[in-house]
Amino acid sequence: MERFAELLDRLVFTSSRNAKLRLMGAYFRTVGDPDRGHALAALTGVLEFKEAKPGQIRGLVQARVDPVLFEWSYDYVGDLAETTALIWPAKPGANRKPEITQVVETLAETKRAHVPDLIARWLDALEPTERWALLKLITGGLRVGVSERLAKTALSEAFATDLAEIEEVWHGLSPPYRELFAWLEGRQGRPEIDTRAAFRPLMLANPLEDHELDQLDVENYRAEWKWDGIRVQLVAGGGVQRIFSRTGEEITGTFPEIADAMTFDAVLDGELLVVRQGVVASFNDLQQRLNRKTVTKELLRDYPAHVRLYDILFESAEDLRGLTFDDRRARLQAFLERTRPARMDASQLLPAAGMDDLKQLREEARRRGIEGLMLKRKDSTYVAGRPKGPWFKWKRDPLTLDAVLMYAQRGHGKRSSYFSDYTFGTWRPVTERASEEAANKSEVNGWELVPVGKAYFGFTDQELRQLDKWVRDHTVERYGPVRAVDPQLVLEVAFDAVHPSNRHKSGVAMRFPRVSRIRWDKPASEADTLENLEKLVER
Template sequence: MNRFAALLDRLSYEPRRNAKIRLMADYFREVPDPERGYALAALTGSLSFRHAKPNMIRSLIAERTDPYLFALSRDFVGDTAETAALMWPVEHRANYVPPLSEIVEGLHETTKADLPNRIAGWLDALDETGRWALLKIITGSLRIGASARLAKTAVASLGGVEPDEIELVWAGVRLPYEDLFAWVEGRGPRPENTDPAPFRPPMLATAIEDTANWREALKPEDFAAEWKWDGIRVQAVAGRDPEGHLVPRLYSRTGEDVSEAFPDVLGALNFEGAIDGELLILREGRVQSFNVLQQRLNRKTITPKLTTEYPAHIRAYDLLVDGTEDIRPLPLTERRARLEALISRIANPVIDLSPQVPFADWPELAAKRGDPASGGAGVDSDAVEGLMLKRRDAPYVPGRPKGPWFKWKRDPFNVDAVLMYAQRGSGKRSSFYSDYTFGVWRMVDGTEELIPVGKAYSGMTDEELARIDRFVRKNTINRFGPVREVTHEPDEGLVLEVAFEGLNRSTRHRSGVAMRFPRISRIRWDKPPREADRIEHLEALLREATA
């Protein structure tokens, strides 16, 4: 466990991509099975535990330290795992250091009643870094700047295998990945997937900016365009087991099996194959907003009433497997033709085809992006996030290759809002006030007042973040635990230009509106708070969006 903890610690401070890959590759090369397999699972986010949850950590530390002191320390440090690791009292450290394999297996197998004592025993035996690593595994959020793709790239480097090859066999390997390492190192055959309905790593798009450069570099005739739907990326798969029974499954973009949550979709998977598409809510032939879809997501109990009120739907835009044939190596045009034929054959209202958007040149496509209703999306235009551009000759490959797929989102909405509250961030941002609550003006009983309309923590450069942090510290007028209220008088304060993807009505917010994906796009040092926007501006945007 100490070796793995040291790896996490070094990765968290290493900013260079290639250096991170070398650190992980060295670890995988020098650490034997099965330890390195469990490490790979942790680095790729493949570990989940039924009983080990963050609340258990808080309960354990509360029994051994002053809860008030822990709360203050957590607010200062900004990370629960790091705070608990530093504050954990150890009078006599055991001579035995548990290996990572023992910890992962123990977290899986130990009963809920016995788990707190077992975790406490491990924490007693580990040093501060080891405790931090253990608690990070339990919380499931490593935050070390190393993605699952980067970890798989490090594994691929052990034997000169392409990272895409790791992605292709990933669904067929299981903890502790001994067959994967044997194959990469040339000691065994390529792993085969025996699951009749496996998940296949998705292909992702690269964002493009609305500038002339990309338009000059890309030829319109080389690309097909589709609407980018505001839903949840899913993979609908069905295959036959050894007895010949059809096994249908629905996966999220990350490979989580969400079949039980969508029985109405599962019943429509009466074909052999694998469809890549978007999960939406479709009522009376019209795609609903993401806010409506959220009413269906993460429900523990799926009732007939729920499926009737929020009917799930798949809008298909690619076909990965046709029958038993893997057609991912084929160009998009051929996959699309097979997808159209499959949708026609199954003829199920729960699954339809995502229409392509015809265009002759980039200006025409830009016009349709700006007005999806007139561009062909019709009544579904409110659920359009933008456009997808896909090379007609491109195969379907996992990851985010540069060149084949692009996402061209619609221009975001913008509002000038006043900074009202600030809170410390988490992880590397724990020393900065980087989480902001902002508001706009409204008239109440003849007096102008600010009303909060959103929170954001992204969009700033490190330099901008440091400047806002200094402003917060110098202009604090009140404190509420970890939160600071900053001056926001009409002529004193800070205005932030906030970009957001959309608005929805909300009964949980005082303002009556909820922003989708807000981010700070610009700091308006030149603008006094009295010139910030009013709530009427947001209400007008909402009326326009729902008209």
């Protein structure tokens, strides 16, 4: 646990991507099996301990220390693992320090009723940083700035192996990845996986910047709408039907109607949407289907799933990724005409003779409720990752409005000491019904604030420090790690779209809200109204 704790501690305080790669690479090269494999699983979010819950940890620490002291400490620190690691009463030499493999294997075999005693014995034996690493491992919330892609990149660089090859076998392997490391170290051949059920890394696009517009040779690119759904890969053949998200997470069970339609032998790339009578619904409708463990008949009826296909990677056993985009599109069209799968169609190629046509299409995107344009070189092969040049995404300009800061919450990881998550609201007239709601709502001259969104990025580190100080100086109520503030500060919020939502009291939901500017100069009374926001709703 000591080496793993050291790795996490250094990663959380390292902002440089290259430095993170070096840290992980050194760990994977010098730590043996199976510890490094379990560490890799933890970093990539694969590990899950169903019998261990954060509530158990809270109960343990409140039994060991004054509950009031713990709550005050947790309120200040803002992170359960860090608070517990620091406040836990030390018992040096009480037990043997566990290694990461012992933790993983023992928790997998232990019933929920016995888990608290097990965790307590480990906490007694460990130093504060090791306790923190243990609790982060158990709860799964590492938050050390490492994505699955970055961890695999570290393996690629540490063992001089092509990243695309690692991606090809990744989803056919499981922790502690003994055969993966044996292959990377040259002790055995590349792992054999069931290719019929394998995820192939997706090709991604780069944002098209303004300075790149004049250099774009429009004749060599094909244009498509950038649909506002989730990117998926459909893998079918030999009686296997699997649906993967863009990160390779399997979501087949969430969309059984799509899986039922996959009676072909191919690997397809597309966008998962909700479509009713040929009309694409908002992303808010799609959210009703995401992350559902149980899919009811009502969900299937009210939010019918559909896949708009972009590309074909394999047809039967034939790998088509080396073909040009134009050739793959021709193969995709022929495939669809021959197989005619239900709930699927091909994304339309848009006519564009020059830059003026592309600009006009982009202007149309908002009126159509579409995110923007995708531009793909006609001669581009299908390459995993995000190569610069072949594919671009040209999103429509964001919407903005001025909102009033209402609540602030502590962040996580490096931000656990700052109030960095901000809930903001807009003004609406006070009604009799509204006046009977929560008494902490702000009311000024017959107007009250109603929350319309939450943002935790878009500002610089310096602005974060300024906002944090402002929150501390203007707090009026405390709710655990949340602060209600005097409604004086105006934030200019940028967002991609706004949709009707029955899940939010305001009746609307923003898409990708972020803080674009802090309006220190603007009085809160001049912030926008809910009515102004409702006018931007895409129906």
